[in-house]
Amino acid sequence: MADGKSETPTEKETPKPKPRPILRLVIFLISQSFLVSVICCTAGVLALLLLPVLAKNTYISENALMPGSASPMISNQEVLDGNKLVEDLTNLNSKYLDGGIESQRIIAKYMSDLGAEVSYHKFHPQSNRFHPLHLFSDPDSRAQENFSCSSYGINTIGIIRAPHGDGKEAIVLATPYNSLKSDLGESFSVGIAFSVFSLLSQVTWLAKDIIWIVADSRYGEYAPVAAWLKDYHVPKFSSLSSGNVEMCHDGKNLYELKGKSITGDFRRAGTMAAALVLKVSDRTEELEDTVSIYAEASNGQMPNLDLINIVYYLAAHHRQGFRVKVERLWSLLDCSLLKVLGTIIEFVGEVARSLNPEWKFGIPATDYVEGTATLASSLYSQALGVPTGPHGAFRDYQVDAITLEFSPKFTSDMKVRHNDFFLRGGRLIEGVIRSVNNLLEKFHQSFFLYLLTSPNKFVSVGVYMIAFALVIAPLPMIAASLYISANNSNSSLKQDKSTLSPYPVADEHSNTVRSWRWLNAAKVVFIIHLWGAVVSLLPYFICQIPDLTSTTSFLIWVLLSVLSLQVLYSILASPFPHANASQPQEGDWALLKSVTISALFIGLGLMSVINFATAEIGALLLVPTCLLARPLRLDLRARSLRSFSRVICNLVLGHIAFPPAAFLVVKGVFSGFGSANVGDFWNWVESLWAWNSATYLYISMVHLPCWVLCIYILIHTC
Incomplete structure (x- = not known):
């Protein structure tokens, strides 16, 4: 060497090891979570609509x-x-x-x-009177x-x-x-x-x-x-x-x-x-x-x-x-949208067979409409959980x-x-x-x-699970992306404050506050789900009141649910002492949304094991609602076409995903809106607990809490 010094092997800089391919793929998916979620949800809905086309002829296996x-x-x-x-x-x-x-x-x-x-x-x-200890219990006890x-x-x-x-x-x-x-x-x-x-x-x-x-x-x-x-x-x-x-x-x-x-x-x-x-x-x-x-x-x-x-x-x-x-659901046989979709599928099938006679894709439009009506009836009957x-x-x-x-x-x-x-x-x-x-x-x-x-046609579990997997696949990626972005925004905010302050902010204190804020979001989600368990028990006390109509029982249930939410949240949701003085920060809603999406992913996964049809319908309602949830104040402040469209979607999904509203919409579409009544929801829920249906527990302990959390995110003050 010119300076008389020689480099030893220990003094050379060791190259950083590259992350494994699976880790790089996860990082890429998280960084592109928005695009991935749009693709997966769209593919999941299309896969569900294509199930009648993918159905196989039945055969005797034994x-x-x-x-x-x-x-x-x-x-x-x-x-x-x-x-x-x-x-x-x-x-x-x-x-x-x-x-x-x-x-x-x-x-x-x-x-x-x-x-x-x-x-x-x-x-x-x-x-058949409701009792909380009789769900999934010995019928003799009733x-x-x-x-x-x-x-x-x-x-x-x-x-x-x-x-x-x-x-x-x-x-x-x-x-x-x-x-x-x-x-x-x-x-x-x-x-x-x-x-x-x-x-x-x-x-x-x-x-x-x-x-x-x-x-x-x-x-x-x-x-x-x-x-x-x-x-x-x-x-x-x-x-x-x-x-x-x-x-x-x-x-x-x-x-x-x-x-x-x-x-x-x-x-x-x-x-x-x-x-x-x-x-x-x-x-x-x-x-x-x-x-x-x-x-x-x-x-x-x-x-x-x-x-x-x-x-x-x-x-x-x-x-x-x-x-x-x-x-079959007879009302779907006259659905114009299904007829148009069936015509498109029939045309695509004819084009595919003209290119290669061995490609057996597509069915006649009438068969597609009838198959979709039968599939919807099968999915609906299984989702109810009632024999x-x-x-x-x-x-x-x-x-x-x-x-x-x-x-x-x-x-x-x-x-x-x-x-x-x-x-x-x-x-x-x-x-x-x-x-x-x-x-x-x-x-x-x-x-x-x-x-x-x-x-004589069926769709096996290996086929229809693909649609469900595609719909819920974005949830863990969006949750991870929100958590990372919330922490990064908080870190940059801490750095900006430290440059303005003559006293540096300690890293240990910053990490501690960040951990408490994540636990606070998890605590809120836990309290709301605990409230869902309370809501599931309220009908037992309502049934003790004699001579109540279904509409009155439903209104009492709603009133008691709101009061119990306020009492439970005021008692248990107070943040930790050292964080009590701090004002809401910009990343709070993102952390809350991240934990909410994680809880929804776990709830839908568990429900798919008990009753797949309930999990599928719940995913179609809740996944778009949770993915699009964002404080309305931020979108209104942006004043762009994208933010305005998101506000409209959030308001529409927020109404449809509410369990009583979803029930009334489905009943109105299939039976006519003139016959829809809020008391019908109480009668429907009453039939669920009378038959020990797990759908009742899903609605009260998974669907309703996640909907409440999404509404809380929409009205968040940021």
């Missing part, structure tokens, strides 16, 4: 089911027996205004004549304490023991029947079920026991089935057992069947492999006989898709003469079950077609039972998480 592999065995003789039972029940109802016990005796006699084991199950209705013999319902159960079975498995056939006031549809459902039951008492191929429960539906269709399932899986040994019919003197007449073996003791078969709920609708179809499938259970649970596939396969491919239907029929009681015990509702083309006076309707309906039920009878294990091959777009 080869052992073999639907339609054997010819139907039900004959005209079984149909005549079913018709005879219908005539006896109809004559009894026309002769006596209150058939009651006599109709149950007739059904029990018909079961007993087939050699079935007949028994009665007594239950009493459950109270039973009425003061009851009389007249308040009891009585189910009639018949069991056929399988000649080639070991008694370890069973198939359940349920038919709701109001013994006090039945209609012709309920009598028809009992008649078709008896035709199938009569056949199954004679066949030799049966490997699983058959349980037929005629559920006393005087207190609803769900309650008798749920009470019977409760006693089936959790036996009682007290003197008030549901099977103890002798407590009521009128029940003694049930056993007088001329020497037949009828008992009030609770009888059981094996583990339930599947269950079918059979109903016949009073409404008639103009063109053809139809069978509607209802599959949604509590909290969005669905039966194994193979059970639905069996019904569709037998009805559509084995000339039973039934058109299979699933529920769409008595089959939901079976799903609570992990038993795959569906409700089949037959709608005949004929009216009650067209007796010529009764036998044909009974025969085809019996053959369909027989085919489903025969397929389930072939199973050597429980349903497990097909899907449990899916959305239906038609009776």
Whole structure:
């Protein structure tokens, strides 16, 4: 060296290690969080709209089911027996205004004549009044304490023991029947079920026991089935057992069947492999006989898709003469926007096929509109978390079950077609039972998480989760970006103050204040979510007030919620002593928004595990609201087109995301705004807690607190 000095290796500057690629990607996404959020949210909405296009045809996954592999065995003789039972029940109802016990005796006699084991199950209705400790609890804890013999319902159960079975498995056939006031549809459902039951008492191929429960539906269709399932899986040994019919003197007449073996003791078969709920609708179809499938259970649970596939396969491919239907939102069929979107998708599909015939993208516009209406109905029914029929009681015990509702083309006076309707309906039920009878294990091959777009098309969880993931993907990135920008703005503000002050600001003190400010934002978010838990408990106290209308109850709920928020915030939200003297700083709203978005991300993620449909709808409402939330004073001060547009969007989303407003808008769109009433929201929420729906807890403990925090950010003084 020229100066006589030489550099040693230790004196050389060591290059800084480059961050790993994944870390660089995270830094890039956070720096471009606004652009990424716009792209992800737009892609998530488009992916949701394209779900009907991406739907797959259903197929039988379990080869052992073999639907339609054997010819139907039900004959005209079984149909005549079913018709005879219908005539006896109809004559009894026309002769006596209150058939009651006599109709149950007739059904029990018909079961007993087939050699079935007949028994009665007594239950009493459950109270649907809200109680905070009864959410997701044992239904028995909500039973009425003061009851009389007249308040009891009585189910009639018949069991056929399988000649080639070991008694370890069973198939359940349920038919709701109001013994006090039945209609012709309920009598028809009992008649078709008896035709199938009569056949199954004679066949030799049966490997699983058959349980037929005629559920006393005087207190609803769900309650008798749920009470019977409760006693089936959790036996009682007290003197008030549901099977103890002798407590009521009128029940003694049930056993007088001329020497037949009828008992009030609770009888059981094996583990339930599947269950079918059979109903016949009073409404008639103009063109053809139809069978509607209802599959949604509590909290969005669905039966194994193979059970639905069996019904569709037998009805559509084995000339039973039934058109299979699933529920759809009829109001969407006339939506002009969907028709335009369907036309665009159909055109794009034609262009894609012209370029490459192997590209199978796009469906006809009419199929897209119908698929979207069915998908919306499936998503809405799952999001409510309320069962769409008595089959939901079976799903609570992990038993795959569906409700089949037959709608005949004929009216009650067209007796010529009764036998044909009974025969085809019996053959369909027989085919489903025969397929389930072939199973050597429980349903497990097909899907449990899916959305239906038609009776023979579905969207699996691997496809529809993409839309949800895209919608919530920007939340952690926006939260991190807001936190970093808030800290950077505070650091620059501290530096500016230190240059003006003759005394330097200590770094340690600056970091401490910054940490307290972040904790203060987290504390506010925690208090608001704690308030959400208080709001969820308020209906218990409101229900104690007698003679309140739904509108009055809702207004009292709103008033108590506002008062509790003010009291809770004034008690717990006071900042720490050393920060109390400091005025609100510019980055406070950004920190609060960052923590709010983080809490929303966690809440939606947890809800997607419990009920995906609820999380999806909640994300569509709350994610744009939280991402666009910004103090209105800042946007009004900017006076630009972008800020003015954001103010309009914030005001619109702030109104729509409010749970009662969102409910009224949806009800108005689907049912007409003339029928919308604020009291309807109370009735809807009341049904949620009556059915132990997790959607109720989501609304009160996730959705409502995040909405309140967004409103707080909008009115923040900066």
